[in-house]
Amino acid sequence: MSVDREPNPSLAELAVLGGEWVIELSDAEFLPSPDTRVQGRVTAEWIDNAALVMRQFGDEGESATWIMGRDGSESEYTVLYSDARGFSRVYRMTFADREWQMWRSTPKFTQRFQSQVSSDGDTITGEWQKSYDSGETWVHDFTIEYRRES
Template identity: 40%
Template structure:
């Protein structure tokens, strides 16, 4: 295999284990871990939270996406990343992603269900504050939930 593309180095700051705090009533902290695979050509993200408490919203308990796995790779034609996502519900999605100047963005445009994420990395690299938004038409967006990553 050839050398690792230099654009992938932008993701090095994500590597390691983070505590994830979703701002969803009834849900506690979970964790996510980023690790390089295939000699640094792909970044794997695996997340879980363990069993959900009975106080978690019914919709979350019935449709719990955890654990989740994402595989992040580079499209060197435009230096954007592609994210392959799969979760415990059997959901599979593909997102586009950028990570530059401490801002992490992911998005997908799918008929009837558009999604986007934006997270901001603190200068010291110890936290990311983010939010997921959703839209039925790609024009009118609503907050889905906020979350933070902490080392």
């Protein structure tokens, strides 16, 4: 599935996401306590020079898949998401100047992700927020940190 060539020029800015990462979730109400930290792994690789696929793994194996791509004439990316719980979602995304953002808006559950990529590209620190009123009121969902392994 992965190829050893340069990514499509309209996706080149995503190259920093490629590779293997350790992720750590924290400060989440769905975890046993605010101090609980959960680690996992993420791999990111190119699919036929057309999209970037990120696969998230936890203790039970693959837990989520993100496929990122875009129309070369648009500034925003489209992200297809699915996970082991049976959820599938479509996000919009921007990635520029070391800022990575994703969001989706639905009447019952709206989300947004805001993060910063370190200057060396080896750490990404971000926060997910959620809203149950179409984005009128936002609450913290969880904090996530990506640390590059390779």
